Amino acid sequence: MPEAATAPAARATIGDSEFDRDTALTRRAPGIYDIDLSAGWTIISAVNGGYLLAVLGRALADALPHADPFTVSAHYLTASQPGPAVVRTDVVRTGRTLSTGQASLFQYDDEGREVERIRVLASYGDLDTLPDDVRTTARPPAIPPLEQCFGSEDGPAPVPGSSAITDRLMLKLDPSTLGWALGQPSGKGEMRAWFGLADGRDPDPFSLLLAVDALPPTAFEIGLKGWVPTVELTVHVRCRPAPGPLRVSITTRNLAGGFLEEDAEVWDSADRLVAQSRQLARARLG
Amino acid sequence: MPEAATAPAARATIGDSEFDRDTALTRRAPGIYDIDLSAGWTIISAVNGGYLLAVLGRALADALPHADPFTVSAHYLTASQPGPAVVRTDVVRTGRTLSTGQASLFQYDDEGREVERIRVLASYGDLDTLPDDVRTTARPPAIPPLEQCFGSEDGPAPVPGSSAITDRLMLKLDPSTLGWALGQPSGKGEMRAWFGLADGRDPDPFSLLLAVDALPPTAFEIGLKGWVPTVELTVHVRCRPAPGPLRVSITTRNLAGGFLEEDAEVWDSADRLVAQSRQLARARLG
Numbered sequence: 121m122p123e124a125a126t127a128p129a130a131r132a133t134i135g136d137s138e139f140d141r142d143t144a145l146t147r148r149a150p151g152i153y154d155i156d157l158s159a160g161w162t163i164i165s166a167v168n169g170g171y172l173l174a175v176l177g178r179a180l181a182d183a184l185p186h187a188d189p190f191t192v193s194a195h196y197l198t199a200s201q202p203g204p205a206v207v208r209t210d211v212v213r214t215g216r217t218l219s220t221g222q223a224s225l226f227q228y229d230d231e232g233r234e235v236e237r238i239r240v241l242a243s244y245g246d247l248d249t250l251p252d253d254v255r256t257t258a259r260p261p262a263i264p265p266l267e268q269c270f271g272s273e274d275g276p277a278p279v280p281g282s283s284a285i286t287d288r289l290m291l292k293l294d295p296s297t298l299g300w301a302l303g304q305p306s307g308k309g310e311m312r313a314w315f316g317l318a319d320g321r322d323p324d325p326f327s328l329l330l331a332v333d334a335l336p337p338t339a340f341e342i343g344l345k346g347w348v349p350t351v352e353l354t355v356h357v358r359c360r361p362a363p364g365p366l367r368v369s370i371t372t373r374n375l376a377g378g379f380l381e382e383d384a385e386v387w388d389s390a391d392r393l394v395a396q397s398r399q400l401a402r403a404r405l406g
Numbered sequence: 407m408p409e410a411a412t413a414p415a416a417r418a419t420i421g422d423s424e425f426d427r428d429t430a431l432t433r434r435a436p437g438i439y440d441i442d443l444s445a446g447w448t449i450i451s452a453v454n455g456g457y458l459l460a461v462l463g464r465a466l467a468d469a470l471p472h473a474d475p476f477t478v479s480a481h482y483l484t485a486s487q488p489g490p491a492v493v494r495t496d497v498v499r500t501g502r503t504l505s506t507g508q509a510s511l512f513q514y515d516d517e518g519r520e521v522e523r524i525r526v527l528a529s530y531g532d533l534d535t536l537p538d539d540v541r542t543t544a545r546p547p548a549i550p551p552l553e554q555c556f557g558s559e560d561g562p563a564p565v566p567g568s569s570a571i572t573d574r575l576m577l578k579l580d581p582s583t584l585g586w587a588l589g590q591p592s593g594k595g596e597m598r599a600w601f602g603l604a605d606g607r608d609p610d611p612f613s614l615l616l617a618v619d620a621l622p623p624t625a626f627e628i629g630l631k632g633w634v635p636t637v638e639l640t641v642h643v644r645c646r647p648a649p650g651p652l653r654v655s656i657t658t659r660n661l662a663g664g665f666l667e668e669d670a671e672v673w674d675s676a677d678r679l680v681a682q683s684r685q686l687a688r689a690r691l692g
Binding site: 191193195197213218220222236239243247250251252254255256257258308309351352354356358359373374375376377378381392393396398400 | 476477479481483484498499504506508522525526527528529533536537538539540541542543544594595628637638640642644645659660661662663664665667678679682684686
């Protein structure tokens with residue numbers, strides 16, 4: 121009997137997974153990278169903002185002398201589509217423990233002119249050199265065990281549109297933040313989920329950039345419908361994540377004047393707060 | 407008797423105040439501005455990061471078709487000193503409701519070469535066109551009345567170094583977050599204060615950029631001492647502030663690996679959440 125028939129499905133590894141292949145760039149010239157944005161990370165027809173952040177994050181990891189994103193600030197300009205794109209990076213400053221860079225992702229209009237999609241400023245370092253000290257009052261999100269949470273495979277699509285990205289994620293939503301999917305939003309701006317990559321690849325700093333923008337909008341639980349486009353998103357990576365599923369908690373406290381913030385926390389299997397993010401997004405009031 | 411002797415001290419107004427004069431730029435060429443960074447906004451010898459953000463914010467307000475900062479992301483590269491500086495701006499995208507720009511502040515080394523101090527990406531709009539809708543679960547900070555809070559004029563300098571900036575601010579700290587000044591830090595990463603400009607000028611979006619980085623570091627209440635340099639700071643301006651003093655609340659939940667976040671909220675006299683910010687800063691563990 122061939123070994124493959126009895127062996128469990130092989131888990132993808134960091135560096136050899138869907139996510140790594142779909143965020144890999146080709147260096148055209150120093151600091152300039154080509155990529156074909158995958159249609160596998162779309163929501164409805166738009167490319168997911170966290171996937172784009174991971175693409176830009178990998179370009180800067182190549183361009184800068186430090187490999188790990190510590191803080192990445194992204195301003196979203198126009199909606200990206202699957203297909204060819206170019207990333208242009210600029211080294212702003214290199215230091216002993218931190219380096220700062222800038223990167224822009226461009227696509228092409230009908231006449232082949234570059235159209236800027238997203239611009240980021242980011243500071244990179246080496247997560248493995250940080251001391252182990254932790255003094256925290258933050259607590260992991262209160263979320264039921266993974267097997268009591270719900271994904272798109274568990275029933276009538278809780279994630280609307282059932283877009284391509286849902287096939288690439290292991291996303292299990294806390295039932296207490298799923299009221300919107302049953303037409304009964306809680307009114308609280310909270311969303312919680314277990315998060316991983318569907319092929320079993322363990323988390324790393326780049327998949328954290330994806331994780332912070334992968335859940336349904338908190339606006340759904342406030343009773344809003346429709347698209348909630350990101351204006352700006354900043355991520356802090358605080359620690360290299362341990363193997364295993366992540367827990368992601370997103371909170372919106374203030375919806376005002378047609379804008380809302382989404383604050384995300386990402387916790388790893390070792391109960392460490394591995395990433396924090398905040399985004400400003402537009403809300404369609406109705 | 408001359409009128410000035412009996413009239414109450416004139417309150418400065420928006421556009422005619424210390425803060426406005428010290429953040430005013432001279433346009434050298436389209437998108438390029440000169441400024442003499444005032445020694446009036448220093449802490450020890452370094453220029454305050456919020457003052458710098460206001461300078462960059464005003465440059466972008468001139469360079470962009472929209473006047474109000476909605477979200478400003480700043481990466482701090484090298485420490486600024488009082489004296490000449492140049493701000494170079496770049497219009498990234500102009501839209502109907504939002505425009506995005508980039509700005510860098512440079513100073514000069516001994517040979518007159520430009521050294522970049524800080525770079526920002528920012529999206530601007532018009533706060534006065536936003537709808538009045540507010541759905542919020544955020545509550546104003548629990549802080550005693552202004553007259554029960556303490557400033558540098560109320561006793562042995564609670565703000566260490568008694569730097570120039572303290573003369574330009576009306577900063578009254580909540581006594582329950584002042585333990586550090588008495589050698590008894592609470593261990594909680596909280597700092598709360600009433601905030602205004604000493605000359606009575608009312609708040610506007612640019613003074614909000616100052617307000618989010620004007621309190622003593624939360625690290626002092628965690629028991630750390632010394633400098634807590636900002637790596638990255640992002641501000642969201644959510645509403646044009648009403649006249650009168652502001653309340654500022656800053657929270658640090660996670661100090662780990664030599665870095666900490668500072669989350670600030672700014673509330674106006676009408677009980678509106680007018681700004682939110684988060685910064686990543688380095689902590690000196692000891």
